[in-house]
Amino acid sequence: MMLSRFCIYFDEVAKRGSIRRASEHLNITPSAIDRQILMMEEKLGVPLFDRMPKGLRLTAAGEVLVSTIRRWRRDLRNVEAHIDELRGLRRGEVTLALVDGSGEFVTRCLETFSRSYPGIVFHMQLTVSQGVVDRVLSGEADIGLAFNPPERHDVRVERALVYQIGAVMPADHPLAGRNEVTLSECAQHPLVGPDQGNVLRMILDNVWSQTLGELPRFAASASSVTLIKSLVMHRLGIGFLTAIDVATEVASGQLRFVPLTDVKMPLSALSLISAAGRPQSAATSLLIQQLASAMLDENVPHIG
Known part of the structure; x- marks a missing residue:
């Protein structure tokens, strides 16, 4: 047409x-x-x-x-x-709006999904969480993955994946063999963090100052999860990310995710959202089912 x-x-x-x-x-x-x-x-x-x-x-x-x-x-x-x-x-198109940090989870799901539905085309847009909500509600995106979306009558949360932040380091780092680590132990090593203004940076600054009485001193900072992981893998310091962010690198043995034990990081949720009351295409409905099932099955370490 x-x-x-x-x-x-x-x-x-x-x-x-x-x-x-x-x-x-x-x-x-x-x-x-x-x-x-x-x-x-x-x-x-x-x-x-x-x-x-x-x-x-x-x-x-x-x-x-x-x-x-x-x-x-x-x-x-x-x-x-x-x-x-x-x-x-079995053809169709699906547009997804994503926050930084959800890309690897989504691409793992799409790898499996596309084998069953090779005729479905995906369009992915990277933006901030509010941008994900805006694009889903405006119709620019069919579905979205956002961190802590606002509770609204016109936003439907299909599934949410709850997680907390942990320390991320190369597999041969002195702290990599630990089952848990404290912030003070991390502070004895160079650190890698998100840029100023990033939500994760604000969380880290707040928790760090409450726990250690000072702000973290980062040897390097970056604007994206991908850059933070690259800096950590090149041994510029310990990073602070979620298990979702580093699932691929942990599985391949490149990185190690170690939970933080002396601090209770605020729980956060990666939420799969759609516009409430909007009819979905067959392709979108199938992908929602795939992503929701994967989020249910995802084994993400967090502190309860």
């Missing part, structure tokens, strides 16, 4: 805030996109965008229209997926 050119052009401009950037992404001339928008504005009798010095911003009418178009595009994808299921083609 074909979507109207206006809907495609309008949605892309709304996402990118610029006709030029939308034209580059769609490989369509800016004049063709601008013409479609101007024609619709004339037909509706209202502007859809405020023309700003540095781009375009949706008007109230534009917000209403883009919400309707995205809902229509999502519903159309669902219809197409259901028709494909009826044909026995």
